[in-house]
Amino acid sequence: MRPDQIQQIAGWLAATDIALLELRGPGHTLLLRHDGAAVERITPGDEAPIDVPAAPDPLTVSAPSLGVFLHRHPLRAEALAAAGSAVQAGQVLGLLQIGPLLLPVAAPADACVIELLADDGAVVGYGTPLMVLQLDTPA
Template structure:
């Protein structure tokens, strides 16, 4: 039989006291960052080289990365032969993944994610003419 334990004010203190043990466990994995949040605070452990260190709490959200049109053309959210969009808001994408297309005459030019992230916003409507450098997507970097 298992019993749920309600969080107490000592939870963050207990976590802080166990930091060396948590760091040792983290060192035995391929995890790059461990973040524990409680109402009393946050503990962040991460890799710096071969060592596991306590990292400062990052309260600020990371800046959004804008993905711009690499050329002028007609922005397409899906391939003309497909019925589903290449990406949706909230979707995780990998570096180099095609997130949209630019139609330039008969040519389809891929628009790719420069790094891994979460799609936060799509600025251009489907089948809209866009100019070089027009903002197409916002990406939360991972």
């Protein structure tokens, strides 16, 4: 690989948040490390291990009060948050019906709904697990 090509690739790498770039071709390997400030070429075998942050533990959303848990609004056909759907902080995941009152159960953070624990129409008490969320990892 020519030096001008390596410089161009290093420039592209500097504009990203990629920490280590490895390019392999017939008979050669190019390793570039980006530490956030500079890009340097390293020889194979000298690369430091890169810490990959672990995914956060799943979060269980619990009932804030007693009532009847609803997956959807009574006037709508679609669920507020189905399993596998992405939700944003503050988005309504379900409703807790207490007499004529519908109390929203909101997502505490940006996440993905992994599992619905309470059935639609289930009578729940304070602290009853309603659903499990996988929090989004920060970019």
